Amino acid sequence: MTRRLFFKVWLPLLLALWLGVGVSQIAPHHFLWLALLLSALLVTLVSVLAAYAVARKMTRRSDRMVGFAGRLADGDLTARLEENSDGGIASVSCALNVAAARMEESSHILENRRKELETVLDSMEEAVVAVNAQGHVQWTNKVMERLADGSIRAGHALVQTVRDPDLLACVERALRERVVAKGRARSIFPGRIFEISVAPMLGGSAVVVLHDVSEIERVEKTRRDFIANVSHELRTPLTSISGYAETLMEEDEQLSPQAREFLGIIRKNAARMNRLTEDLLALARIESGEYKLRCHPVAASALVEDAVELFYGSLRDTEIQLEAGERVSARVMADTDAVLQVFSNLLENAAKYGGVGKRIVIGAQRIPGAVEFSVQDFGTGIPSEHLDRIFERFYRVDKGRSKDSGGTGLGLAIAKHIILAHGGSIRVKSELNCGSTFFFTLPLAAEEAAMEPEAASAA
Secondary structure, three states, X not given: OHHHHHHHHHHHHHHHHHHHHHHHHOOHHHHHHHHHHHHHHHHHHHHHHHXXXXXXXXXXXXXXXXXXXXXXHOOOOOOOOOOOOOHHHXXXXXXXXXXXXXXXXXXXXXXXXXXXXXXXXXXXXXXXEEEOOOOXXXXXXXXXXXXXXXXXXXXXXXXXXXXXXXHHHHHHHHHHHOOOEEEEEOOOXXXXXXXXXXXXXXHHOEEEEEEEOHHHHHHHHHHHHHXXXXXXXXXXXXXXXXXXXXXXXXXXXXXXXXXXXXXXXXXXXXXXXXXHHHHHHHHHHHHOOOOOOOOEEEEHHHHHHHHHHHHHHHHOOOOOEEEEOOOOOOEXXXXXXXXXXXXXXXXXXXHHHOHHHOEEEEEEEEEOOEEEEEEEEOOOOOOHHHHHHOOOOOOOOOHHHHHHHOOOOOHHHHHHHXXXXXXXOEEEEEEOXXXXXXXXXXXXXXXXXXXXXXXXXXX
């Protein structure tokens, strides 16, 4: 308002006064040139003042925008620009304020989600640690901080706090190969056992989850020790019962037929109990780690032939035919006695539950990195709902029939643990009225495994 009053009123008045004073002193022929000169100077002065005013106004707006951007860069998402009614600038200010408001809203949402995730992680029973691509700790939850007693800190290398080789190997594998690595650690914290799961994340980092299974391991060890001790203690009285029953049946000729029948039942059940205790002891020994394998390279075809030769005689008095099917000469790493025990358990199972097919076939075929053995029967098969539990201890598909046949329910569980100890796997494929096939794998010997890539490239 002041600038407009100056230009419209005071400046013309001053010029008029100045010209009025000097008119009498100026020659008539110079008056026109003087008026033009004064008009030009006046226009130039007005233009300079107007440009200065506009430039100052734009500078102030630019300074406000720079300050607004600086506050946003510093994390102050509450910053806003003053809106005015000057056309395009007003629309720019409005757009920037809307963008800032949305950024503030998104920041609040992200912060709330971060707090929720932090609460969830802190409420977990598992210890969680995130590491970057270089193996440095990014963050941990409260459980891990309690376990580490405050010694683990963000920014420090994980190896400086945790020295367990199994954990560090899993972290290294997850970071290098970008796969989920699993393991078990026993030396992270004294007296505790942890299951390890390391999963890769975006950006080359990884998250480590430690699940404390110390109590589970303690209970399992107690159970194994109890079974082993009870089984061991039962062996002596069962042997005595069986021996006395056999002695009475053989030497006492005055026994009545009914007494002999009862003694036969006693001897039969004592023998069954004895087999059960032997299987329990074997299973407890395998699960406890006391079962030591003596693995050496052996031809897969030789294992199949030995199994057929060893058990052919036991099936001679039955109508079941035992055959050797497809075989391969590839060598595998195996403990021969242990693998023959697996064949024994699978053949006994096939004879009891698949014997109605009158035929059992043992075979072996090569697969990548291993040889897969099979024991096939042509009996009634196994219902699909039982396939997932068939290798559990004491699990029976037909409980009444199993008891009549004298099975212990541990044969398949023992076979599973022996194969797992070899580093292989075991599974079953079955269809009702079409029989069942049990498959197990054994890893190739070192020389066979080394030749496999060459054979694949040649093919």
